[in-house]
Amino acid sequence: MSDVLLSVENFSGAFRAADGRLTPVLHDVNFALRTGAITAVVGETGSGKSLTALSILGIQPATFVRTSGRILFEGRDLLTLGATALRAIRGRRISMVFQDARAAMNPVFTVGQQLAEVFRLQHGGSRDAAMAKAIDALRRVSIPEPERRARQYPHEFSGGMAQRAMIAMAALICRPTLLILDEPTTGLDVTIQSEIMELIVELGRSAGLTACLITHDLGVVAETCDAVVVMNAGRVVETGTAEAIFTAPQHAYTRKLLAASLLVPA
Numbered sequence: 001m002s003d004v005l006l007s008v009e010n011f012s013g014a015f016r017a018a019d020g021r022l023t024p025v026l027h028d029v030n031f032a033l034r035t036g037a038i039t040a041v042v043g044e045t046g047s048g049k050s051l052t053a054l055s056i057l058g059i060q061p062a063t064f065v066r067t068s069g070r071i072l073f074e075g076r077d078l079l080t081l082g083a084t085a086l087r088a089i090r091g092r093r094i095s096m097v098f099q100d101a102r103a104a105m106n107p108v109f110t111v112g113q114q115l116a117e118v119f120r121l122q123h124g125g126s127r128d129a130a131m132a133k134a135i136d137a138l139r140r141v142s143i144p145e146p147e148r149r150a151r152q153y154p155h156e157f158s159g160g161m162a163q164r165a166m167i168a169m170a171a172l173i174c175r176p177t178l179l180i181l182d183e184p185t186t187g188l189d190v191t192i193q194s195e196i197m198e199l200i201v202e203l204g205r206s207a208g209l210t211a212c213l214i215t216h217d218l219g220v221v222a223e224t225c226d227a228v229v230v231m232n233a234g235r236v237v238e239t240g241t242a243e244a245i246f247t248a249p250q251h252a253y254t255r256k257l258l259a260a261s262l263l264v265p266a
């Protein structure tokens with residue numbers, strides 16, 4: 001068994017309304033990400049997947065407050081780190097792929113400039129060397145004509161291609177220890193979805209990445225993930241290996257999710 005890279009321990013949180021009242025949304029969330037594994041966090045909309053992921057990176061909404069628990073990454077509680085320490089971890093150690101890559105990118109810079117700039121921020125070096133790295137990263141995620149594509153703006157990319165570029169940035173340019181992917185294939189058509197997932201798995205395996213995939217698509221999970229965390233209404237209801245979750249789900253909610261995705265009979 002390999003080591004745990006990140007653990008979320010008894011993490012609870014709530015939204016604070018303008019009048020100060022707290023509405024709890026996360027309740028004692030517990031799970032661990034094993035080094036080198038791809039772990040899926042699954043659950044219906046509103047179950048708390050994104051909030052948990054955003055909290056790992058320290059980019060949760062300003063009105064969200066932790067009420068208990070901790071998130072340990074390499075022995076340090078991320079929830080107690082200051083802005084400077086978090087900035088040093090974000091990108092370089094933990095990076096994230098967001099759902100809508102075109103919206104997440106800066107529209108006024110070319111895709112190549114954005115990748116190159118992030119490379120320089122993380123690793124230094126000249127602009128030309130950084131652009132060469134950017135083009136190489138686009139090539140490695142199978143973007144055709146990467147030199148030409150690097151000179152284009154995000155709106156000139158298709159959704160699938162933008163997602164590839166975002167993965168290139170998060171996985172290959174940042175070279176993080178942990179890659180978090182929040183619904184990376186939502187909104188893409190089915191064939192593109194499976195190509196993107198193949199890419200994630202291949203990069204994960206070849207770069208030795210630890211990945212956390214947030215998704216509501218259990219089909220994707222069955223094919224790609226090692227471990228699964230099932231969330232419902234702000235709680236973790238079940239965790240296990242992908243095989244155990246798919247062949248012998250213990251919790252009624254997990255069985256309902258599997259049945260809804262037509263992967264197993266109800």
Ligand SMILES: Nc1ncnc2c1ncn2[C@@H]1O[C@H](COP(=O)(O)OP(=O)(O)OP(=O)(O)O)[C@@H](O)[C@H]1O
Pocket residue numbers: 015025043044045046047048049050051052061063216
């Ligand atoms: N800015 C916000 N203000 C108030 N409540 C919020 C805010 N963002 C999220 N919530 C609430 O927190 C809960 C968890 O939301 P979260 O976005 O983590 O769910 P999710 O499982 O990621 O859903 P989805 O799959 O739709 O992204 C939900 O009940 C949601 O309505």
